[in-house]
Amino acid sequence: KNEVEQSPQNLTAQEGEFITINCSYSVGISALHWLQQHPGGGIVSLFMLSSGKKKHGRLIATINIQEKHSSLHITASHPRDSAVYICAVRDYGQNFVFGPGTRLSVLP
C-alpha cells in the first residue's frame, strides 16, 4: 500500500464545474502540500496545510488530521486549471512522500 494515495487518478470536467480531488495518507505528518504541475512540466505550490482549511481564489484545501485525509476543491473550473495535481506529505523524519497525482482536464 502506498503511503500517499490520491483519487481520482484522472478527471475530466466541463468548464464551470466544482471539482474535488482527494488525498489519503498513512503516516504521521507535520504538513501536507498540494502542488500543481502544468503540461509543460513546471510545478507550483498551491497550499501547505497542517490543520483546517485554506483558500486562494477559486481553490480551497482542507485537511482532517484524525482521518488522515485532505481534499482540494476547485470552484468554477476553467480550462486553464487543466494540470496534474499532486499531494505531498512531510513526515516527522522531514522526508517528503508524494502521491501519484490526479490528472485534471477541464473542457470548454
Added chain:
Amino acid sequence: DSGVTQTPKHLITATGQRVTLRCSPRSGDLSVYWYQQSLDQGLQFLIHYYNGEERAKGNILERFSAQQFPDLHSELNLSSLELGDSALYFCASVRGATNNEQFFGPGTRLTVL
C-alpha cells in the same frame, strides 16, 4: 517565474558518465530541496539542505551527492549514470528550515543514453 533557477535545462549523456545539476534559490531562501521525477516512479524526494548543512535525506542513491555552497546555491552530482536515472530533476527553495511554501525551479531534464 518562481525566482528559482536551474541549469542546464536539458542534459543528454551516456551511461557511466557523471553530471552536475545546479540550482540557485530565491534571494533570501536558505533551504534547497532536490527531487527526481521519473515516468515510472513519479516525484521522489532526494535531499534537503538548509544554510549549507544537510537536513534530511530521502531516496537518494549512493551514486548521487549534493552540497549547498556559502552563496546558498546547490549542486546535485550524479555519477556512474544508468539508463534509469533519466528523469526530470527539480529543486525547490524555502525561506526557512521546515514547513513553509516551496518555490520550484523549472527543472533539468536528464537523458541517459
